[in-house]
Amino acid sequence: MLRCEDVDSLVAVLRRSGYKITQARRAVIETLAEEASHLTAPDVVEAVQKRTPGVGRASVYRTLELLMRVGLVQSSTLGGAAATYRLTPDRHHHHVVCLECHKTVEFEECALPELERRLGERLGFELEGHLVELYGRCPDCLA
Amino acid sequence: MLRCEDVDSLVAVLRRSGYKITQARRAVIETLAEEASHLTAPDVVEAVQKRTPGVGRASVYRTLELLMRVGLVQSSTLGGAAATYRLTPDRHHHHVVCLECHKTVEFEECALPELERRLGERLGFELEGHLVELYGRCPDCLA
DNA sequence: GTATATGCAAAAAGTTTGCACAGTA
DNA sequence: TACTGTGCAAACTTTTTGCATATAC
Numbered sequence: 421m422l423r424c425e426d427v428d429s430l431v432a433v434l435r436r437s438g439y440k441i442t443q444a445r446r447a448v449i450e451t452l453a454e455e456a457s458h459l460t461a462p463d464v465v466e467a468v469q470k471r472t473p474g475v476g477r478a479s480v481y482r483t484l485e486l487l488m489r490v491g492l493v494q495s496s497t498l499g500g501a502a503a504t505y506r507l508t509p510d511r512h513h514h515h516v517v518c519l520e521c522h523k524t525v526e527f528e529e530c531a532l533p534e535l536e537r538r539l540g541e542r543l544g545f546e547l548e549g550h551l552v553e554l555y556g557r558c559p560d561c562l563a
Numbered sequence: 564m565l566r567c568e569d570v571d572s573l574v575a576v577l578r579r580s581g582y583k584i585t586q587a588r589r590a591v592i593e594t595l596a597e598e599a600s601h602l603t604a605p606d607v608v609e610a611v612q613k614r615t616p617g618v619g620r621a622s623v624y625r626t627l628e629l630l631m632r633v634g635l636v637q638s639s640t641l642g643g644a645a646a647t648y649r650l651t652p653d654r655h656h657h658h659v660v661c662l663e664c665h666k667t668v669e670f671e672e673c674a675l676p677e678l679e680r681r682l683g684e685r686l687g688f689e690l691e692g693h694l695v696e697l698y699g700r701c702p703d704c705l706a
Numbered sequence: 707g708t709a710t711a712t713g714c715a716a717a718a719a720g721t722t723t724g725c726a727c728a729g730t731a
Numbered sequence: 732t733a734c735t736g737t738g739c740a741a742a743c744t745t746t747t748t749g750c751a752t753a754t755a756c
Contacts, residue, residue, distance in 0.1 A: 440710060440755050462745065476713040481746065488642065489662055491698060495640045499631065502745095503640045516688055519634055525686055531674035536697055543668055545659055547699035554679055555634065556690035583730050583735060605720065619738040624721065645720095 427453050430492055430507070437490060444479040445486075447472035449507075452493065458504040458524070491548050498524060499555050514552040520561035570596050573635055573650070580633060587622040588629075590615035592650075595636065601647040601667070634691050641667060642698050657695040663704035 487493035495503045499517040513526040540547040630636035638646045642660040656669040683690040
């Protein structure tokens, strides 16, 4: 599941931006690359410490914040209250979320690249990613 | 800013679903309808208590959760860590968020209705809303 | 060598829960 | 009246901060 090329390229982005590559930061990146997805912050802390004992809680939080600022990580609430984190997917996979049971299904179609280009131009933003989530009720909960 | 028709129709949705209309629930709904947008949970607590003293913190949390489950409220992290809440807009207004300074700009264009219809059909979901956020860097932070 | 980042522990902030009481339908 | 929902306070969880030390470059 761990894809080294991915980890390396993410690390490279950090390095290029002038950030030091530390054990803690590498551990967070590797953990996110390895775990399926949608971890809450405490989940990430736990997973990181299991994989790389000795990394402090605070560093995980600081690293998540850094990775978000740099755009390597995205957070969302998946229709629930707790924020979850995951590596920004370069292959699109957005979510359909059931508001009742919080089941989520991924889908790949994305109608946004064109819109993104147009808006970026109009607003002067340099856009580098997006998040799309559809909410509703899944077949099970409808029954 | 407070639009009574809106509050009434939201209240009606709750009532129709079998939930009781209490002072606390009404206060949360009115607060969300009144405040511009993007309040964190503690923000909502504060605003509700200012507008309707006597409402307990716990009830605000319970009501937010209820409103989300019913689909009247949406939450998102706006690219940051803290979840924010707002009434589900029926007029679309999605967001462009700066990852650096968290400035957000709204836009109205939405490429999703068609996609939503198609996916709902394919997955058997009954979809009732969506969230679209674009991330990047704003002109100020680019400079 | 030096500035940046870390780990720890403590403080702060945010959220949930149990329960007796109140208010809606 | 019956039962859902409330407010409170306490417990619990999550996040942030300060600081001495370690480490990447």
